Amino acid sequence: MGSDVDWSKYFTYRKTMLDAIKKRLGCDKIFAMAIMPIRGSRGFRKLDYEFAENDLNVKEVMDTLEEYHFNTVGLVIKDTDGACIWNTKNGWNPTNRDILGEFSDECRARDIPLLVSFTSMNDAYQGHLHPERVSVHGKKGKKFGRVYQKGDISTHPEGEMRVSKPKNVPFARYRQKIPFLTDQIDKESGKARSTRGKGYIPLTSFMCPNSKHVDYLLSLAEEVVQNYSVDAFFADYIRYDGAFKDLCTCERCRSRFREQYGSKPKIIKSSEWYNFKEETIVRYGKKLHKTIKKKDPNCITGWFCLPGPKKWFTRKKIAQNWEKLSAVFDIVSPMEYPYLMGTRDDGWFWGKVGDFFYWYFLRNMKKRAHEFNSPALAITNSVECNAEEMLKQLYGFDFGFGIGVFKYFGTTGEQWAVLKKFAKQNYGFK
Numbered sequence: 102m103g104s105d106v107d108w109s110k111y112f113t114y115r116k117t118m119l120d121a122i123k124k125r126l127g128c129d130k131i132f133a134m135a136i137m138p139i140r141g142s143r144g145f146r147k148l149d150y151e152f153a154e155n156d157l158n159v160k161e162v163m164d165t166l167e168e169y170h171f172n173t174v175g176l177v178i179k180d181t182d183g184a185c186i187w188n189t190k191n192g193w194n195p196t197n198r199d200i201l202g203e204f205s206d207e208c209r210a211r212d213i214p215l216l217v218s219f220t221s222m223n224d225a226y227q228g229h230l231h232p233e234r235v236s237v238h239g240k241k242g243k244k245f246g247r248v249y250q251k252g253d254i255s256t257h258p259e260g261e262m263r264v265s266k267p268k269n270v271p272f273a274r275y276r277q278k279i280p281f282l283t284d285q286i287d288k289e290s291g292k293a294r295s296t297r298g299k300g301y302i303p304l305t306s307f308m309c310p311n312s313k314h315v316d317y318l319l320s321l322a323e324e325v326v327q328n329y330s331v332d333a334f335f336a337d338y339i340r341y342d343g344a345f346k347d348l349c350t351c352e353r354c355r356s357r358f359r360e361q362y363g364s365k366p367k368i369i370k371s372s373e374w375y376n377f378k379e380e381t382i383v384r385y386g387k388k389l390h391k392t393i394k395k396k397d398p399n400c401i402t403g404w405f406c407l408p409g410p411k412k413w414f415t416r417k418k419i420a421q422n423w424e425k426l427s428a429v430f431d432i433v434s435p436m437e438y439p440y441l442m443g444t445r446d447d448g449w450f451w452g453k454v455g456d457f458f459y460w461y462f463l464r465n466m467k468k469r470a471h472e473f474n475s476p477a478l479a480i481t482n483s484v485e486c487n488a489e490e491m492l493k494q495l496y497g498f499d500f501g502f503g504i505g506v507f508k509y510f511g512t513t514g515e516q517w518a519v520l521k522k523f524a525k526q527n528y529g530f531k
């Protein structure tokens with residue numbers, strides 16, 4: 102049993118590409134579970150550094166993954182806060198621990214491929230450290246209850262993540278460790294996706310992809326691939342902030358745009374401008390791919406893609422050109438999270454919202470899969486939905502090469518049971 106849809110009809114990449122990837126990972130079909138060490142013990146709307154430092158038991162996680170027949174481990178090694186969870190010279194590691202090293206060793210010992218996810222343009226810590234590298238608004242506007250002006254940098258209160266402060270540490274001292282923390286607190290948890298977090302509200306920044314932030318990212322990627330055994334390296338947040346259409350109009354971007362396109366086309370208001378933004382993201386993608394392959398030609402490269410309407414979202418807001426990016430990287434991972442928009446567990450209405458997005462995401466992929474020049478391995482969620490919704494997603498979003506699930510911490514007992522059954526039925530385990 103697999104997906105009801107024959108996805109091979111919708112994708113247009115060459116079959117030999119997929120064979121090469123299968124060979125490198127050593128399996129025909131991926132069944133991956135993602136671990137986000139910084140996001141704490143339950144959902145993903147927390148930044149919990151104490152958990153990563155003291156409570157995360159890597160051996161135990163690996164034992165469980167093996168017991169539940171996962172054949173690939175997905176590890177978020179750099180999250181949207183900017184935390185780099187390895188022994189890094191160039192980055193910021195607030196966990197005092199080499200978590201990547203621990204997972205990498207365990208994966209080698211057990212012969213399980215390790216896939217890492219690397220947040221690129223969203224980086225709260227770098228936004229604090231280098232405000233001059235943060236992307237700049239080209240228009241005034243209002244978002245998250247805050248007014249911003251043309252020319253302001255795009256550092257805003259974080260939409261979904263909240264921070265728990267350790268009980269015995271005063272706020273001012275904790276802010277020395279987490280400098281992008283505000284003293285604002287969100288006490289209630291809402292039902293809409295953006296209002297579920299509880300705790301201190303941190304700031305977040307989308308960095309300018311024409312700034313030195315790119316060199317910083319490349320130096321980190323080099324460290325990772327050089328010092329650790331990693332089978333696949335995926336760029337996440339390889340895009341502009343999806344909440345805005347007017348980024349980035351900093352001096353760097355403006356002059357680069359003028360150099361390439363002359364003085365005529367309008368900034369923000371011309372198709373040349375949106376071509377320029379897409380090309381900027383592709384340029385980073387090429388540099389990253391090259392950096393990884395230079396250190397390890399066998400390491401698979403990938404990128405996370407947000408599904409959605411092509412014109413006003415993919416192009417105008419986030420500037421992810423599917424054809425061009427998937428011509429650079431070995432593999433693409435569409436993020437298929439319809440039940441994060443609403444789950445039946447929150448009531449009938451929210452169940453219908455989730456069902457609608459499930460239908461929409463499938464339709465969107467049927468319409469747009471031909472834009473990919475590479476194989477696709479979708480990732481879907483177990484957290485914040487029920488077991489039935491999760492199972493529907495596992496089947497629905499298998500584009501012929503398996504599925505990734507996020508995330509390990511927060512998956513319920515009922516869901517774990519369903520995952521085990523799913524692995525037995527689809528991966529030939531007894």
Ligand SMILES: [Zn+2]
Nearest residue numbers: 309349351354
């Ligand atoms: Zn810029």
